[in-house]
Amino acid sequence: MRILLIEDDRKTADFVAKGLSEAGHLCDVLSDGRDGLFQAQREDYDVVVVDRMLPGLDGLSIVRSLRAAKVNTPSLFLTSLGGVDDRVEGLEAGGDDYLVKPFAFSELLARVNALARRPPVQERKTLLRVADLELDLMRRQARRGGQLIELQPKEFTLLEVLMRGEGRVLTKTMLLEQVWDFHFDPKTSVVETHISRLRAKIDKPFEVQLLHTIRHTGYSLHAPG
Incomplete structure (x- = not known):
C-alpha cells in the first residue's frame, strides 16, 4: 500500500513513517502543506495521512482542495486538535477519519488499513x-x-x-x-x-x-x- 504522510513535526513523521514501512507499506513524507497538496494530486496513493496545522497550507485546505479536484483518496487527519467541533470540521472538509495526538501506532495502522479497504468506487x-x-x-x-x-x-x-x-x-x-x-x-x-x-x-x-x-x-x- 502506498501512503502519503503530510506532517511537519519531524519526530512524529519519523515515528509514523518507520512504523508504516515495517508494516510493509511505502510511505512518502512531506512537511509543507502546498507540497503535500501537489504530491497528492500528482501521484496515486491509497491513503493520505495529514496533520491539520501545517506550514504553507493547512490540512483542512489540503483535503478540501483534493475533493474539489475530484481526488477521492481516503484521508486521515492526524492532529492535536481533538475537540468535537474540530472533528466535525475535519470530516465536513472531506476527511474520512480523525485521530488525535498522542496516539498508539497500532490504532493508526488499523485505521489506515480500514480506509484502504474502502476506496471510492465511483472514481475507479x-x-x-x-x-x-x-x-x-x-x-x-x-x-x-x-x-x-x-x-x-x-x-x-x-x-x-x-x-x-x-x-x-x-x-x-x-x-x-x-x-x-x-x-x-x-x-x-x-x-x-x-x-x-x-x-x-x-x-x-x-x-x-x-x-x-x-x-x-x-x-x-x-x-x-
Whole structure:
C-alpha cells in the first residue's frame, strides 16, 4: 500500500513513517502543506495521512482542495486538535477519519488499513490497460493483443491490483493485504504460486514481458523501456 504522510513535526513523521514501512507499506513524507497538496494530486496513493496545522497550507485546505479536484483518496487527519467541533470540521472538509495526538501506532495502522479497504468506487476505472494488455472489470475479462485470457478469480484480482499499480513495485505484504486480505504473513507461497500462474497466462505466450520480479522486493507490471 502506498501512503502519503503530510506532517511537519519531524519526530512524529519519523515515528509514523518507520512504523508504516515495517508494516510493509511505502510511505512518502512531506512537511509543507502546498507540497503535500501537489504530491497528492500528482501521484496515486491509497491513503493520505495529514496533520491539520501545517506550514504553507493547512490540512483542512489540503483535503478540501483534493475533493474539489475530484481526488477521492481516503484521508486521515492526524492532529492535536481533538475537540468535537474540530472533528466535525475535519470530516465536513472531506476527511474520512480523525485521530488525535498522542496516539498508539497500532490504532493508526488499523485505521489506515480500514480506509484502504474502502476506496471510492465511483472514481475507479472499469477498463484497465497496460501496453496491449486489457482488463475489463465489468465483463470480468482479460485480453492481450485482442486474445481472450482465462483467469481464475484470485488471478483476476491479482492482475487488477498489479495493473492499478502500473510501474510501481508491489511487495508480497502489499499483495497479501490487497488480494487475500491477510494482514500477516501466512508463511506460504500463495503469492509466488499465483504470480507464476499469472505470468504463464499473460506473458509466456507473448513476445514482450510485462510482469517483472524485482529481486528481494516484489513485483511490478509495466511495459519495458
